[in-house]
Amino acid sequence: MANNVTALLETLRETKVWKSIFRRGPANSNRTRSIAVFGNLFLHWMPVKVREKALHVRASYYLGSISFFLFLVLTVTGILLMFYYHPAAPNAYRDMKDLQFVVSNGVFLRNLHRLAAHLMVFMVFAHMFHVFYRGGYKPPHQFNWVVGVVLLLVTLFLSYTGYLLPWDQLAFWAVTVGTNIISAMPVIGDKVKFLLLGGHIVGENALLRFYVLHVVILPLVAFVLIGIHFWRVQKDGGLTVKDRDSHGR
């Protein structure tokens, strides 16, 4: 059975249709394996070869990859949640109740989105600290470190703007506490708060603004910055690898 599947896949890879889609035959030589990476839109920003040391688990603990995968999970679950959500008060709260009692697997969908959001904040922090302790900010990686710091802020804002959307007591007061801090900014504090909330208190306008920030503006900013961040990893010569990695520690 397994042999049949393998044989079938091999025949499939030799067909005209397969080659027309992937622009190559089976990836069975280093040449075709290279084409598999740089001939693929979604992989072309990766190097064709990676250092063996950079693949060791302790080189990265895959913290950056995990952060990105969480971003993907959040995009998918977030889009699904958008089908059931109205950014208006108090409809938003009723939509939460609908997710709970009406929508099939609605609670599961929301659980997954929330879990991934908290995990992403945690993983981005962990990624930053790990990169720091490995000296990953050193030349020529300086600018990519700065992009990473901005991505941390974007992640925090994404999570924070999403926090308001259920429109329950938890959401309302968490955001009230947070936005009150903005007023402490000298001179422009109250103006910035007004801009963010669309009013002086957390109300329906604030909900709409946070929604637009959460589902359009911030994800787009994150998407572009993640692209730059990944591309720069390759352009700057790959992961920072320590000498001592080769002999055990």
Next chain:
Amino acid sequence: MEDKKIEAGFSSDAKKDPRRVVFVTKKVSAKVVGDRGPQLMTYPHLLLREAIVFEVLVIVMIVVALFWDAPLEQLANPLLTPNPAKAPWYFLGLQELLHFFPPFVAGILIPTLVVLALVVIPYFNVNVEGKPLWADRPAQNLRMVLISTIVLLFFLAFFDAWTILVPTAIVASILIFSYTARQQTSGWQSALAAKPFSWWVMTWFIAASVCLTVVGTFFRGPGWSWIWPWRTHVG
């Protein structure tokens, strides 16, 4: 005049005509790529590992999401303030700071300084070189460390900010202890003594942030008073 003319072309006698091929200064030395070591093809070696990480992550998350429900409280009510009103967990460190310092300092000044400090890390040579703190002029550095620690501790004590004071004091004592181990050549003490200045600052920052966040999340009750998380609310 004839002998001063510069001749084009290569000389085969390197002893007679030494020529500088490349000049590596201290500043560019970090960029010089040495032996990159053995390499593997991205396809399949890296992509396979990434796929495994992704699958494990998704499986774990699905299992957790099946059993751990996202909280949903009552409908938002501007007239009913919960006590305490708490921000999301990653801002509770800041909220804990707000308890000690005026809003401008805790909410604006400190976060701005933290972000700026993070951004400029790679642009300071002291961080790039990463020399051990006790490598050059150890006595002078120790004096600086002692003075700034004492000033900082007094400052924090003045504001009763002991949730920062405790991690600061712990990290500072380990730092000062590492001074005594600077002559050692092996063991964890010598590894500690070999840490650069930036390592200590980052470790202090993480220790303080974790302490603030944990206290803000689990140990703060009504009116931001101290509570024990295992005690349920009595009245």
